[in-house]
Amino acid sequence: MNNTVFDPIAGIASERDAVRAFIDVLRREQRALQQADVSVLLPLAVEKASHAQQLAGLTEAREQWLGMSGSLKDQGDMERRLADHPTAAMAWQELLQLTETAHRINEINGILVNQRLRYNQQRLSALQAAARGLHNGLYGSNGQPQIFSGGRRLGEI
Template sequence: MSNATFDPVACVTREHDAALEFIDILRREQHALHHADGSLLVSLAMEKSQQAQQLVQLADARNRWLGMLGYPPNRIGMERGLQDCPDATDAWQKLLQLAETAGQLNKINGILVAQRLRYNQQKLVALHAATHSARSPGLYGSDGQPEPFSGGRRLGEV
């Protein structure tokens, strides 16, 4: 890729648009987590993964361009690469803000997932304790077969 084939304005704008789409997915994921809508989470995870892959590809193209210019693949390198391109500089600053927003949303979603997981684990522990309590005999054994009643009084006995 030569310097002539990489258009900083167009490429940073594509990255900006992809980041906006990623943020939209994160917000929909957050909504599904708040409303405990597990049916949406699998499709959102796939969509999020695809969008993240697109962002990686766009960033890789940008980093290759920076490498060809002799700049490091980081903020400082990008700022140096964009010195002669003020239109792209504006888009770059907006992209950085979007990246920060995406990071915050992803962190919040991770916290929500952890809370849901803890809640579900607590429910499972409570269910397990209730079904294996010494005071309440199980109706079925671990093999799924009915277990005979082993405690208490039999009908008709005093």
């Protein structure tokens, strides 16, 4: 859209639809994080990056259009610019709501990622402690098995 004249109706509608698609990816990511389905996280990350790149291009085209009038100061400038385009103004309001939704879902996903990371770090620490106990010797000097006696027990958090 950078080399053509920006059509606010089509441009903002495209941006709104792109945010909807991005939200869909975020929701799928959230389900995968909640279900600990890590197998789909990498493909989702690639898809999410692609959508983010598309959104950046659409946003840039809109900002260039807005900047041509010399008004790029605040949200009110956009609303004034769309006063003659009621369809675009409605799409703009939807876009604002959708971006807020995307922001909230992305924040929740970040929390879920941090929780999953903490959980995995705790599990790894427990396994490392168990492995240290095994390296101290499986059998005592009398030939009998030694019971693990240090750190956390396997399965404890």
